[in-house]
Amino acid sequence: MNKLLILVVEDDTAVRNLITTTLETQSYRFLSASTGEAAILEAVSHNPDIVLLDLGLPDMDGIEIIRKIRSWSAMPIIVLSARSEDTDKIDALDAGADDYLTKPFSVEELLARLRVTQRRLIAAEGLITSQQTVFQNGALTxxxxxxxxxxxxxxxxxxxxxxxxxxxxxxxxxxxxxxxxITKEIWGSSWDNDIASLRVFMATLRKKLESAPNSPQYIQTHIGVGYRMLRV
Known part of the structure; x- marks a missing residue:
């Protein structure tokens, strides 16, 4: 039995059943909720390891749920939503979501995102911590x-x-x-010229980091949204 406990927040019964069945076949433990109120109650009561969150719930917008959870917990939140606009992704990620998966999605992609998040949890538990003095990722130190x-x-x-x-x-x-x-962390502000500067600096960084910048190994671009460092 996989030790991770996953909270599935989805009001569409068919989609919720698909997700929970997938988790069950992979031996994940899971809880489910179909409303925002129930989701917050489950999160507070059971402190799940990962939350899979639909944004379009009947009683509460998912962005509000993310903010409420972030007020007291850093538990990873993966958004599962039919909203595919960049602004929706940015709003969710800026509110505190860790990842964003657009519906419809494949079971394989969902499981891949869970594995990535699980590796981050392992890192947070001590294999790689934010307090460490040396970071190692493939050939990068x-x-x-x-x-x-x-x-x-x-x-x-x-x-x-x-x-x-x-x-x-x-x-x-x-x-x-x-x-x-990123721009707020690096420059303390987020004006259009800061974002333009970010693209320039990211391009120069990639030239030094990536052996094949057109096929990046370390830094993945999410067009219109931001960047992610991949675990090699």
């Missing part, structure tokens, strides 16, 4: 204490902004970070 990054054992010559970007992505490996979140 970041020595936080020294403020240096290495690729294949060779020191990377990064500008201060490039290093801050790389460090921020590494601290949130596996999580989509929106343009707004």
């Amino acid at each position: 970041i020595d936080y204490a020294a403020g240096c990054a290495y690729l294949d054992g060779e020191e990377m010559h990064l500008t201060p902004i490039e290093y801050k970007l790389l460090r921020l992505l590494a601290k949130n490996v596996g999580k989509v970070l929106t343009h707004t979140y």
Whole structure:
């Protein structure tokens, strides 16, 4: 039996049954809720490891649920929604969601997102912690204490902004970070010119990090939304 407990928040019975059946076949433990009020009660009562959240619930918008959960817990939240506009994704991620999966989605993709989130949970439990002094991801090594990054054992010559970007992505490996979140963390603001600067710095960072920038291994672009560092 998989130790993870997953809360499925979905008001569509057919979709909820598909998800819970999938989780059951993969030996995940799960709870389910069809309303926002029930979802918050289950989250508070059982403290699940991961929440799968539909945004379009009958009594409460999913964004509000994300904000309520984030007021007291950092439990990973994966949004499952038919809303496919970039603004919807950005709103959910900025509210505190960890990932966003657009309906309709395949069972294989859902399970893949769960595995990514599970690896992040393992990291948070101590295999890789935010307090560690050295981050390792494939050929990439970041020595936080020294403020240096290495690729294949060779020191990377990064500008201060490039290093801050790389460090921020590494601290949130596996999580989509929106343009707004990144620019506020790096520059303290999120104006259009900050986002334009972000694209420039991300391009120069990729040239130094990726052996094939057109087929990135480390940094994934979510067009119109933001960036994610992949676990290699």
